[in-house]
Amino acid sequence: MNLYQRVKALEKLGEILTSIGESRSWTGFDLGITEDEYNALEELTRRVHVFNGWFTEKEVKNSFKAWGKLLSLENIENWIKKYPLDDEGANKEIGIVMAGNIPLVGFHDYLCCYVAGYKSKIKLSSDDDKLFPAILNILNHFDSTVLDRSEVVVAQLKAVDGIIATGSNNTSRYFEQYFGKYPNIIRKSRTSVAIITGAESEEDLQGLANDVFAFYGLGCRNVTKVFLPKGYDLDNLFKAFFPFQYVSENNKYANNYDYHKAVFMMEQYDLLENGFLIMKEDQSLHSPIGTLYYEYYSDANSIQEHLKQFDENIQCIVSKKDIPFGKAQNPELWDYADNIDTMEFLLGLK
Numbered sequence: 001m002n003l004y005q006r007v008k009a010l011e012k013l014g015e016i017l018t019s020i021g022e023s024r025s026w027t028g029f030d031l032g033i034t035e036d037e038y039n040a041l042e043e044l045t046r047r048v049h050v051f052n053g054w055f056t057e058k059e060v061k062n063s064f065k066a067w068g069k070l071l072s073l074e075n076i077e078n079w080i081k082k083y084p085l086d087d088e089g090a091n092k093e094i095g096i097v098m099a100g101n102i103p104l105v106g107f108h109d110y111l112c113c114y115v116a117g118y119k120s121k122i123k124l125s126s127d128d129d130k131l132f133p134a135i136l137n138i139l140n141h142f143d144s145t146v147l148d149r150s151e152v153v154v155a156q157l158k159a160v161d162g163i164i165a166t167g168s169n170n171t172s173r174y175f176e177q178y179f180g181k182y183p184n185i186i187r188k189s190r191t192s193v194a195i196i197t198g199a200e201s202e203e204d205l206q207g208l209a210n211d212v213f214a215f216y217g218l219g220c221r222n223v224t225k226v227f228l229p230k231g232y233d234l235d236n237l238f239k240a241f242f243p244f245q246y247v248s249e250n251n252k253y254a255n256n257y258d259y260h261k262a263v264f265m266m267e268q269y270d271l272l273e274n275g276f277l278i279m280k281e282d283q284s285l286h287s288p289i290g291t292l293y294y295e296y297y298s299d300a301n302s303i304q305e306h307l308k309q310f311d312e313n314i315q316c317i318v319s320k321k322d323i324p325f326g327k328a329q330n331p332e333l334w335d336y337a338d339n340i341d342t343m344e345f346l347l348g349l350k
Contacts, residue, residue: 001143002087006115007076009142014071016138020045021065033141044134048103052127053252055103059215060131063103070333079333080115083343089117090350095157095182097165097175100125102215104132108333109164110150112342114139119149123157162349164342185345187338190220191286192316192328195227195303200325205240207326211318212277213244214329216253217289220315220337221328225285225293227303232296238274248276257290264291285313 001009012032019031019038026038045060069075094113098106105128113120124132133152140146156178157163163184165175172188179186194208211223226237247253253276261278264271272279282293297303304321307314315337316328336342 001145003080003085003115003117004087006117006143007073007080009139009146010071010076010111010115011073012142013135013139014068016041016068017064017071017135018068021061021063021068023061033138037138037141041134041138044130048130051130052100053250054101054216054218055128055131056250060103062214066330067104067107075333076115080343083347085116085347087117092161092346092349093119093121093159094346094349095121095123095160095163095165095179097123097157097163097167098125098128098132099166100127100129101218101220103128104135105219106166107132107135108337109166109342111333112346114146114150116343116346118346120151121157121160122150122152124152162346164345166337183345183349185338185340185342187340188312189286190313190315190338191224192221192318193225193227193285193307193314194223194325195300195317195319195322196229196232197300197320198229198232199320202240204320204325205236206243207324208237208318209240209244210326211328212241212292213247216247216250219329221331223292223316223318223328224287225282225295228294228296229300230296230298234272234279234294237279238272238277241274241277245274245276253290256288260288260291285310 016031016033016038019027020042026035031038045064046057048055048060049057096106096109096113098109110120110122122132136146136150160182163179163182163186165179165184166187167175169189172186175186192211194211208223214222217224248257257276257278261271261273264278264280269280276290278291280287280291280293281295283295284293287293307317316323318325318328
């Protein structure tokens with residue numbers, strides 16, 4: 001398949017993901033798959049939570065909708081136009097180690113390899129080993145080379161030309177030791193923060209709520225800490241957060257919330273909470289699930305300078321001047337994790 005055909009295959013995949021993400025019924029063979037195939041993927045969004053309790057139907061379909069929007073022809077063409085891509089790609093095989101914290105979190109790495117025309121060896125997280133193979137099977141309907149050029153491996157990754165690996169700070173040390181001999185991108189744990197000035201609209205704060213609670217706060221693009229001007233009324237945040245009280249219906253989330261609340265209370269910390277979120281004043285960036293850290297500031301101009309010392313720990317800064325509120329978990333195709341251009345890395349291996 002040439003580059004144009006690969007792009008068109010992704011566009012068709014995007015149409016299917018959008019349709020399922022929006023809970024539509026099968027609309028006919030124009031989608032490119034049969035009704036049984038469509039229903040099987042839709043059914044997977046409902047039952048995958050059996051294997052990973054965080055992957056509820058709502059969050060999986062949110063992921064599908066986000067990817068469906070990204071995989072429009074216009075978006076893909078705007079993304080790839082800056083790169084010297086060709087029809088044939090290169091005879092290279094890339095190892096991809098995917099994380100499993102949110103649904104399809106590693107799909108962008110595969111997407112880069114696919115568009116560049118490279119083969120892939122994919123090591124899936126046991127937390128997300130059902131959705132990605134299903135997506136590959138659908139993509140193979142529109143590009144019959146996909147399954148031949150994309151291998152999901154169970155054993156260790158070997159004999160590759162480059163590695164893209166995402167994990168925690170602990171696993172990154174293993175990655176660096178084992179994959180250091182290959183050209184690589186190795187990602188560690190990161191989180192995201194928000195800066196509030198007090199001039200935000202209700203819509204901004206509702207967007208912040210999504211940045212905090214999407215995927216139960218498990219992603220590196222989720223906001224785990226907010227910086228607030230001194231004297232800021234936290235009731236503004238609790239009001240915006242209220243529509244997300246459904247997160248407490250998830251047993252895994254509720255258990256995290258209860259556990260950390262008990263720990264904080266035993267340690268006699270001052271807390272504010274609303275039954276599904278604990279707010280704790282803390283200088284740390286990474287808050288546990290069910291908790292949002294906050295810190296007051298007196299000089300708004302100093303916050304950005306303060307955060308520069310944490311560049312290697314921060315994925316996104318959400319504010320009026322940075323990533324817009326509500327957009328942290330909705331990156332564009334050209335928004336790369338850790339600000340490392342994955343496509344540029346791959347093309348540098350030719």
